[in-house]
Structure formats: structure tokens, C-alpha cells
């Protein structure tokens with residue numbers, strides 16, 4: 001289902017060739033997080049290009065349904081409604097959380113920009129200011145992400161993982177209302193909503209690696225639109241793009257979907273010969289009992305090769321069997 005608040009007829013379909021006179025219609029999901037992200041992008045785009053923007057809310061099946069995400073085909077359900085609106089010409093720019101994008105490249109759509117990433121780590125919001133390690137045996141920890149479930153199970157804390165979904169507000173409310181002892185969320189989402197101080201612990205990537213692409217946004221346009229180059233110049237951050245490319249190539253090579261128990265974090269770090277890409281990754285069995293953890297470094301200008309070589313190492317160590325719960329033969 002697709003709904004738009006503005007009339008599509010007078011919303012910039014008469015876009016002129018000059019950047020200054022074109023209205024860029026920005027498609028956004030309706031959640032508070034998505035709106036905040038889209039508004040930030042809209043403001044920056046206007047500030048840097050002079051382009052006038054307009055937000056067009058698109059409601060997706062993922063926003064409306066309360067089914068578990070995994071049963072709806074993963075977080076890709078959030079993405080496809082925005083992409084459809086782009087391809088139909090109803091909007092000119094779509095703002096996604098990059099970690100929600102399926103790894104397969106979309107037909108007719110360009111990844112115009114990946115803006116500077118925020119803190120990519122996961123956080124805990126627990127009752128009474130507690131950390132994961134301070135929670136008692138049997139305490140309930142809410143998360144629907146197989147990656148988070150497997151990594152927290154792997155810590156062996158004796159907590160009980162409970163599948164939940166819903167927006168950030170709904171999840172935190174379950175702790176405040178006493179329904180759960182804690183929830184695990186992306187720090188970037190909390191931060192964008194101005195609620196980062198509600199986190200009671202930031203999870204160290206040594207223990208819990210974030211989802212590939214977490215904390216980054218993806219700005220998509222129609223591939224044949226002049227807007228691609230304008231948006232790239234105004235908003236793309238090359239180091240962030242390189243890092244998320246490593247992470248997503250790795251995910252694709254492991255043939256793991258966006259909800260698979262795979263964590264990865266690439267960073268630009270000082271190496272022996274100057275700045276280089278440094279990546280850490282983990283693939284786990286869904287119950288967290290088995291894991292393959294690896295790290296690697298490579299040149300800044302070849303993120304694809306780095307993602308591929310690390311994935312090849314992890315596959316050689318049995319990562320694919322872990323992820324899909326197939327017993328190793």
C-alpha cells in the first residue's frame with residue numbers, strides 16, 4: 001500500500017533543468033526515525049545545492065503489519081515500497097537506513113550518496129540503568145534480529161531472548177512498562193531521535209558486531225536522473241561508502257540475507273603505510289553456539305576485494321553452514 005500526503009500532480013513533475021528551480025520530492029517511511037532521517041537529508045541538500053525539497057510519506061507493508069519481519073521477507077519490505085515510488089516517478093530521492101537494503105543491486109536505481117556514518121554500534125536500554133552483564137539469570141532481552149540474538153546468546157549470560165519488533169519508541173516502552181528487562185537497538189537510531197542518553201550500555205564490537213551498514217543512510221535516485229550526480233557531490237562521504245561496501249560485499253558473498261546472523265564493521269584506520277580499511281566480521285549459528293570471527297585489512301581504494309577475500313576465508317572456515325544451520329559435513 002502506498003499513500004502520499006501531497007498531491008503528486010503539482011509536486012514537482014514540471015522539474016526544470018536548472019537545479020535551483022527543481023523541487024526534489026523525497027520519499028520517506030512514516031516512522032519517526034525515517035522522518036528524522038529524511039528531514040536531515042532534505043535540509044542538508046537544500047543547504048548545499050539550493051534545491052527545494054518536499055517530503056512525501058510512503059507507507060510500507062512493514063510499517064503497517066505486526067508480523068515478525070522474517071516472515072515478511074526481512075527488512076526489504078521497507079525498501080521496496082520506496083523504490084517502487086521512485087521508479088514510478090512519484091518521488092525523486094529515497095532515504096533508507098542502509099542496513100535495511102537487500103544486497104542485490106536494484107534495476108534502474110542508483111545509490112547516489114552514502115552520507116557520513118554515525119556511531120554504528122548497538123546499545124542496550126535496560127531497566128534500572130543495568131548493563132547486559134548485570135542482568136540476572138532469566139532476565140528478558142527483546143530483539144528480533146537473528147544477528148543480535150546469536151551474538152548475545154554467544155555471551156552465555158543466561159538471559160532470555162524475546163522476539164520483538166516495532167519502532168524504537170514501542171521497543172523502549174516495553175522496558176519502561178516492565179514487560180521486558182532490556183532491549184537492544186542501534187545507537188544511531190536512538191541518537192537521531194534525540195534519545196541516546198536512554199542507552200544504559202554501548203555494546204563493544206569485540207563482543208557484538210553491528211549489522212553491515214548500520215548507522216549509515218542510503219540515498220537512492222533513478223539511475224538516469226541528473227539528480228544522481230548532484231546528490232553525490234553534495235552528500236556522499238567516500239570513507240563511509242568504502243566501509244559499507246566492504247561490509248555489504250561480505251554479506252552478499254556469505255549469501256546471507258539482511259536478517260542473517262552476520263555482523264560486520266569496517267573502519268578507516270591507520271595501517272603500516274597510511275590509512276587503510278580494517279574490517280571485523282562474525283558469522284554465527286542462529287543459537288550462537290558456533291561462530292566464525294575474522295578480521296582483515298586492505299587498501300582504501302578496493303573495498304570490494306577486501307570484502308570478498310574476508311568472505312572467502314570465512315566460507316573456508318564453514319561460515320555458510322553456520323548461518324543456515326546446516327550441520328557441517
Ligand SMILES: NCc1[nH]cc(CCC(=O)O)c1CC(=O)O
Pocket residue numbers: 075097098099100184185186187188189213214215216217
Ligand atoms: N532494524 C530496523 C532499523 N533500521 C535502521 C535502524 C537504526 C538506524 C541505523 O542503523 O542506521 C533500525 C532500528 C534498530 O536496529 O534499532
